[in-house]
Amino acid sequence: MKRELSETCYLFFSTLSNPTRLAILELLRKGEKNVTEISNTLNQEQSMISHNLKPLERCGFIFSERKKRKRYYSLNRETVEPIFKIFTYHSEKYCPEKGKCLTTEHLRKRRYKEATNPMYLSHQ
Amino acid sequence: MKRELSETCYLFFSTLSNPTRLAILELLRKGEKNVTEISNTLNQEQSMISHNLKPLERCGFIFSERKKRKRYYSLNRETVEPIFKIFTYHSEKYCPEKGKCLTTEHLRKRRYKEATNPMYLSHQ
DNA sequence: TATTCATATGAATGAATTATCATATATTTA
């Protein structure tokens, strides 16, 4: 089906429908990181990280700023946090049997004040 | 990249990252519709509509109920409306030059109050 | 300015997703 009808809408959600990009967003919730740091933390090729940072920035999910040689990426918390908040609410209420999104773990942590280890590193 | 790390999260957003499915959600905002009605309104193959309804229902974005021969699908307004509300807010603030999502048209009315006091945050 | 470090880009391969067509199943009515 043609996608012009809701180009922006489609772009918005398709940018979020990728494990690498979700992992990047999750990582940036901890604070800004440069490309090499993201690459090392997620254990993925630097070029692959760069390729994935581009759509995230284009959609306004992240911002970037160069500092000396490095370019630091940071989360657009204003809208990204609410997006995941709704996702968390939705998935807990309507998809309770499904596995948990790690992104929800962090939100859950706040609620119940219990620390779990960040398993988003355990992929690859 | 493996996707186990956030299976539900990935599923959630990938289900929304499809023009046909977005059009279905948009249509269902007007009220419940059966498969044939959706198919006719969107001018798409019936089987294609059925194929796309499945992931939407599986993710809890829509519900269905059989009435006589027909199966009526309805929107899960509780979470879908807030999702699009955030999308609208985000895209108007961070992607202003891009085309508008049709979904945003309906929400635009209420937009100005919520820009200062975003009620979509009330989910948690 | 030559070198090193950091990031970005492009092309091509491979992987995943989607639409299509044919057909199957399910429900109602004659």
Place this chain on the structure above:
DNA sequence: TAAATATATGATAATTCATTCATATGAATA
């Protein structure tokens, strides 16, 4: 129960997307 109606399913073709590798660009430092 046969026919008509409504929806679902499966296999394949078509399309879109992601990853990789090689390399280019850009910024800082020696």
